[in-house]
Amino acid sequence: MIDKTVRSMAEAMEGIKDGATVLVGGFGAVGQPNALIDGLIEQGAKDLVIAANNAGVGHVGLARLMELGRVRKIICSFPRSSDPVVFETLYRAGKIELEIVPQGTLAERMHAAGAGIPLFFTATGVGTKMALGKEVRDIDGRQYVGEKSLPGDVALVEAWEADRWGNLTYRESGRNFNPVMAMAAKLTIVQAQHLRDLGAIDPDHVHTPGIFVNRVLHVPYGDPTGF
Amino acid sequence: MIDKTVRSMAEAMEGIKDGATVLVGGFGAVGQPNALIDGLIEQGAKDLVIAANNAGVGHVGLARLMELGRVRKIICSFPRSSDPVVFETLYRAGKIELEIVPQGTLAERMHAAGAGIPLFFTATGVGTKMALGKEVRDIDGRQYVGEKSLPGDVALVEAWEADRWGNLTYRESGRNFNPVMAMAAKLTIVQAQHLRDLGAIDPDHVHTPGIFVNRVLHVPYGDPTGF
């Protein structure tokens, strides 16, 4: 029997290594795998490269992971937040590397990694700092920048429903980066609000098929504001 | 009020020009927009480039369109079928051009067109005839072929449900090429089994959002074997 559900956070986090590239889902507080981020804090891996849309808020979650000195580099589109003090302090002190990526390019670089496309061209960023050091070419009269895929060693994903095969659904704007991160990582770990029996999720409505998922932890944490 | 539904086949087909590139959904008999193909036969546009997975069966649908001399070129992965006599006769007589594309590359070239990606690299076809005349490059120690996007002037799409904003769902394996073709064309025309009230399709379950759809014709034709 295929059973991707795990019983404990320790089991969910097993094997995440120092130096790993970790893709962290969520946009704002919605669809953010808060329990798994706390699990990663507990687990202890360091020298991490984090790819996420933001760079943490306050002193919890990603901000806490950074504050503990465990993040070598962050790849994101928008390091600002309502309270980005941890990131900004580390960044000004030269204690964390930053790679800024336009939000759509960030999403597509992970989608491409999941889809076996190592390089693609986009008009986003042409003529800006984002194109520095990258290949720019003319295709049918318009300029485009070459962007490389962004694969992860690990993805931390938040889902609404999951089953033991790892099929997932997301709720409303909680979908955001989660599906592309699930595709892009070697080890995809999911925290799910609801565990469903196999077959209970309509096969036409599965958002992330189980082929992209390795581990599922049931975390019925409530709504995104409850964290 | 946005209302993408049209009342007649003539209205659905309006403005398709000679020389147009037409993307035709379906895989086998499932998800194939049979009524719209007949509408295109009736409408009269010629010198067409057709992109579809197959090249027609028997003397109906796409095969009929070809038999009438209206197709200049077909772009497909698998021109063989249970009865490919029309295509094969035309092809041997040099009366139709053929561009063979690996099935996944065909799907991704249309997805890329819809997503604003004019060029991407894939390992599919490296070292084969498919790579002839294309850029091949080494990326991180593996070889890849550059493939260009395949945009359409028109897409003919078959859906299970549609609403007046053009939101679509598909049924089971009827989804196949339809969503990527809907994204890739300037004019996306849909035949839908069921018309739903706006809001009746769960927003978490929309497969093709209306932004990719221009016209919806209600064609409750029954099951795919009934054609």
Place this chain on the structure above:
Amino acid sequence: MSATATTAAKPYTRTEMAARVARDIPEGWYVNLGIGIPTAVADHVPMEREVVFHSENGVLGMGPAPAKDAIDPWLINAGKQYVTLRAGGSFCHHADSFAMIRGGHLDLCVLGAFQVAESGDIANWATSENDTAPAVGGAMDLAAGAKRLWVMMEHTTKDGTPKLVRRCSYPLTAVGAVKRVYTNLAVLDVTPRGFEVIDLAPGMDFDTVQARTEAKLFLTRQ
């Protein structure tokens, strides 16, 4: 700062600017409103004129802000504000959401900006080459991808420095992308010969606007 320039002149307030932009958006358009000033545009499109608002985080068909007792905590926009979804709206993932943007499926994007050049270049994400943690978000994707890019901003900075310039001095968001600019003083199209004034705030005259603009302005159909 500009209301005192000519006694009769009434620069647009931000609300009036939003209403002015909204007037130009026809039914049926798919529109992304950038974070900040442009967000208010939606309030001035009447519900019966169906315009489909898109947000980068996978929301298509946004409606107005919810009542305080009707907040859905899973439903936010790119500015991380709670929103609602209209009948006909839908959700998708980030790559699909940006496929809509990058693939040219949005009829319009309205962004705020620090500077717009007469060539249509826009600078809206960093005010220095050495910004200590510049945040670009989806601005570059939107500016390069939408069918039309309109900018909505004050005509000058608070200290009176022109924001409509010959050439941007701040880091660019996109090159040659802006089609139209709505400011508190005027509405201007970006054309091959530069900025063309197509409308003026009530009582505003061309020379006053030109005086507050670094780039040379033209009048339409001159």
Place this chain on the structure above:
Amino acid sequence: MSATATTAAKPYTRTEMAARVARDIPEGWYVNLGIGIPTAVADHVPMEREVVFHSENGVLGMGPAPAKDAIDPWLINAGKQYVTLRAGGSFCHHADSFAMIRGGHLDLCVLGAFQVAESGDIANWATSENDTAPAVGGAMDLAAGAKRLWVMMEHTTKDGTPKLVRRCSYPLTAVGAVKRVYTNLAVLDVTPRGFEVIDLAPGMDFDTVQARTEAKLFLTRQ
């Protein structure tokens, strides 16, 4: 054609070949079975050993063929045969389905072939450079994309021409992709030194298999 070579030899029937391949597929693998001979492999994986079968046309988690009176006309596989879906199965569109393939998410693909070279090259889509309408389907994507490619085919053509060759003479499907070959005579791994025989059909001996093979064979752990 080969059953008479040595009196005791019993080449695998197609059903036995399918059972032999099925034996080597562990629970939990995601597997695509090519059109033709490989399709039969699924019949030999017991339902309680959960293997997730994928079909190019957006079906993940295929079950066995339906009873004649229980056909679902919207549910076909890449061979256009009616199939069923297991609990836990799901549907997706073609680009997502090939993202699974191209992105290396399938543990295994089993294809038929015209020729396999000792370097792992495979030719399975055209038998001439001048094929009048060659049909490639998803074979190139599967061969290049799956984590492992196994080939299942007769050891020789009907007229006895070897299909395990030094170098393919037919147009290639992929270069250096094949990891293992199951024939009616033997099971062979493709290794850096060439084909290694890891199993033989009942009563079959190495020299008989070598005689029917153009490429040089090796015995494992020799």
